[in-house]
Amino acid sequence: MNEFLHLFSFHFMQRALIVGGLVSLCAALLGVSLVLKRYSMIGDGLSHVGFGALAIASALHVAPLAVAVPVVVVTAVLLLRLSQNGKIKGDAMIAIISSSALAIGVICVSVTTGMNTEVSSYMFGSILSLSRSDAILSGILSAAVLVLFVLFYPRLFAVTFDETFSKATGTNTELYNTLLAVLTAITVVLGMRMMGALLISSLIIFPALSAMRVCSSFKRVVICAAVISVSCFVLGTIASYFLETPTGASIVAANLLCFCGCALIGKH
């Protein structure tokens, strides 16, 4: 028990729990809409683009988030536009962009600094990598995501459930799709520091899928996904401390267990 309390006395641990909790919350809220709109892969694609941007930023010795956030936001908007109007289908487009970004990032890293711990932490995540300024920026951006989600909740529901109906009744669906894409992009970049580029998309997809097994209304799914996401994050982080496993992977494992549990409950 003492060791358990001791854990929370570390500054980096407090910081990680607060920022991680906020990011998990955002990811879960946005995830419900993304999964239902069949955009699950966007999170994955964006995280690879994020990795490319972070790799280039670290090679150029500039603040990583300041480069990655705008790059990923622009990519998110582009992906959305292209998947709606482009000649190449959405999922193929995401695959092309994400693997290209990953390739550029890897080349950039190997030419400049080589595979150091910083780059590895972008790949696989690390709770130690959060600096004070990162934490503050993450806090502000997550708060913005939460506030926008709550304010536009009725419209986001309508656009998610039936885009044609919303458009026909005069709603600017493109605006809300873009809002969703931008918020997702910000969440992905923030979450990447902790979860790593390879695992961040699970933070978006898993809680929504788990909640959908057991809840029947949209509001309940959203609330349930938020609770699952934050609990799995906290449990995964604590487990990773005691078992000395990588944080990101532990959180994903916690989510996987939760999903299996929900699937079993949902069947009955």
Add this chain to the structure above:
Amino acid sequence: MAILTCKDLRFAYDGSTVLEGVNFTLNAGNYLCIVGENGSGKSTLMKGLLGLKQPDGGSIRFDEGLKSTEIGYLPQQTQLQRDFPASVWEVVLSGCLNSLGRRLHYNEEDRKRALFNMERMGIEDLKDKSYHALSGGQQQRVLLARALCATKKMLLLDEPVTGLDPIATGEMYNLIKLVNLCDNITVIMVSHDIHAAARYATHVLHLGQKQLFFGTAAEYRESALARRFLGGHRI
């Protein structure tokens, strides 16, 4: 008292015309059925009326204070919606979207309207049920209630009975006729079911990449076109 006037309407995709020469006028309280084979331009005309596609020629005019964003629309169901986790209440309430204006959330008036329309459709006891757990007929009634929340004057229905069993189909047609007669709501319905069109509608518009026929249902029944379309049977 025209509520809708279409004049020399023409629609094209990538420069090639898919529908042209559409001229008709509807009065408040009319019940128009749009019929035609696949690819005849029915869906395109629907999109035009809803303001989702700009006409490439001619004009669409709404009168009596109706705007294209105040049409109650019942779209064809997509697979996506069938397994969507939403309660019946959430779906119906989302029909009040166009009355939000600058407000962010629904108010008491919106909730009352949603409840009233659920009662009208006889689905008030399904309020907390999950939308995807309902039968096809119940789902359509939920979507009709949502469409009614969005309008006081005009309903636009896209193949509202597709996939329904005969009993649910009959109930759906009766509900539509009921709101048409009782609330004087103008109904525009796209349908494959030409027999029902001739029975329930007051007017028929027959499309085949251009306007082949427009007139009252009685005139349509007598027309050579209808006889050919119906395979020689009179209805």
